[in-house]
Amino acid sequence: MPNQYGPEYVRAIAPYQAGKPIAEVAREFGLDEASIVKLASNENPFGVPESSKQAMAAAVADLGRYPDANGFELKAALSKRYDVPADWITLGNGSNDILEIAAHAFVQGGQSVVYSQYSFAVYALATQGVGARAIVVPAKAYGHDLDAMAAAICDDTRLVFIANPNNPTGTFIGAGEIEAFLQRVPAHVIVVLDEAYNEFLAPEQQFESADWVRKYPNLMVSRTFSKAYGLAGLRVGFAIAQPALTDLMNRIRQPFNVNSLAQAAAIAALNDKDFLEQGAKNNAAGYQQFVEAFDQLGLEYVPSYGNFVLVRVGDDDQAGARVNLALLRQGVIVRPVGNYGLPQWLRISIGLPQENAIFLAALKKALA
Numbered sequence: 001m002p003n004q005y006g007p008e009y010v011r012a013i014a015p016y017q018a019g020k021p022i023a024e025v026a027r028e029f030g031l032d033e034a035s036i037v038k039l040a041s042n043e044n045p046f047g048v049p050e051s052s053k054q055a056m057a058a059a060v061a062d063l064g065r066y067p068d069a070n071g072f073e074l075k076a077a078l079s080k081r082y083d084v085p086a087d088w089i090t091l092g093n094g095s096n097d098i099l100e101i102a103a104h105a106f107v108q109g110g111q112s113v114v115y116s117q118y119s120f121a122v123y124a125l126a127t128q129g130v131g132a133r134a135i136v137v138p139a140k141a142y143g144h145d146l147d148a149m150a151a152a153i154c155d156d157t158r159l160v161f162i163a164n165p166n167n168p169t170g171t172f173i174g175a176g177e178i179e180a181f182l183q184r185v186p187a188h189v190i191v192v193l194d195e196a197y198n199e200f201l202a203p204e205q206q207f208e209s210a211d212w213v214r215k216y217p218n219l220m221v222s223r224t225f226s227k228a229y230g231l232a233g234l235r236v237g238f239a240i241a242q243p244a245l246t247d248l249m250n251r252i253r254q255p256f257n258v259n260s261l262a263q264a265a266a267i268a269a270l271n272d273k274d275f276l277e278q279g280a281k282n283n284a285a286g287y288q289q290f291v292e293a294f295d296q297l298g299l300e301y302v303p304s305y306g307n308f309v310l311v312r313v314g315d316d317d318q319a320g321a322r323v324n325l326a327l328l329r330q331g332v333i334v335r336p337v338g339n340y341g342l343p344q345w346l347r348i349s350i351g352l353p354q355e356n357a358i359f360l361a362a363l364k365k366a367l368a
């Protein structure tokens with residue numbers, strides 16, 4: 001019998017498909033957990049920074065109390081880093097929380113949200129969760145087609161999501177194009193610029209998107225501590241926007257949405273330049289390791305600006321699922337992206353050199 005509860009738009013939601021946990025793969029395939037390589041969720045292969053571990057150890061004693069509901073110290077650190085007032089910052093339980101809060105704060109049922117085909121799955125979830133209509137704009141070369149997205153905005157559009165770099169495709173849009181888009185967007189439409197992978201960009205690709213927030217009152221920039229900062233398990237992210245937007249976000253968010261350990265760890269990680277540098281270096285080397293191997297194997301891939309690569313492992317619609325299963329049997333977890341409409345592709349997170357090598361060896365066997 002079909003589910004009779006809840007609104008129709010909730011029943012229509014396809015739940016998020018996360019990367020398989022190591023323990024689950026070990027159980028399912030009878031493997032030793034220690035031998036499993038997980039390159040499925042764009043996590044940091046170096047794990048948690050030591051500086052964050054120390055900060056958390058010191059914060060444990062206070063766990064009997066509620067966290068600082070306003071995240072005073074973390075906001076102060078972010079305010080200093082990005083040169084914006086503290087009341088321009090919203091903290092989130094991961095940046096996923098930021099995306100959800102934005103949908104709830106800025107959009108109501110019957111209105112529309114614009115995002116790109118092959119962009120981050122949470123945009124669809126956040127849109128559907130408020131009963132809004134999704135306007136999904138066809139991708140251009142697996143990335144955002146900003147001209148088409150600007151043209152797709154209609155009277156009832158209240159929000160546009162842009163992922164830059166994009167997940168799962170790894171595409172990147174330069175500063176000039178983004179700013180031209182911001183100039184075209186009508187004033188009543190809010191743009192959430194999701195920069196979850198910003199820290200992996202080469203210095204010459206980086207631009208101070210926080211500066212745009214000063215110029216565009218309808219812009220919100222979203223960042224996370226889950227990827228480059230190695231704190232995915234803690235769930236902490238943030239958004240920068242002018243106070244009119246931040247004020248609405250603050251009304252919708254849970255009062256204690258970022259826990260005490262996460263706040264302490266994030267402050268430490270933010271100031272840990274060595275950790276970020278080590279991660280960026282490893283990522284650049286691992287990217288070369290991947291693309292050289294893909295070239296040798298004659299596999300098509302989308303040039304990536306993040307800490308992952310989307311690679312085409314076959315021509316038929318079962319290719320991604322088939323190769324994924326062959327990899328799982330060898331203890332390698334990657335991400336199939338059939339749910340993104342990319343059934344011939346797999347998304348592989350860049351790991352440590354040894355993990356990348358294990359994956360590449362397993363891939364050769366899986367394709368043979």
Ligand SMILES: *Cc1c(COP(=O)(O)O)cnc(C)c1O
Binds near residue numbers: 097120196226235236
């Ligand atoms: C991983 C990711 C996020 C969310 O990560 P959180 O862990 O919730 O901070 C947001 N946007 C994109 C594009 C991502 O890939």
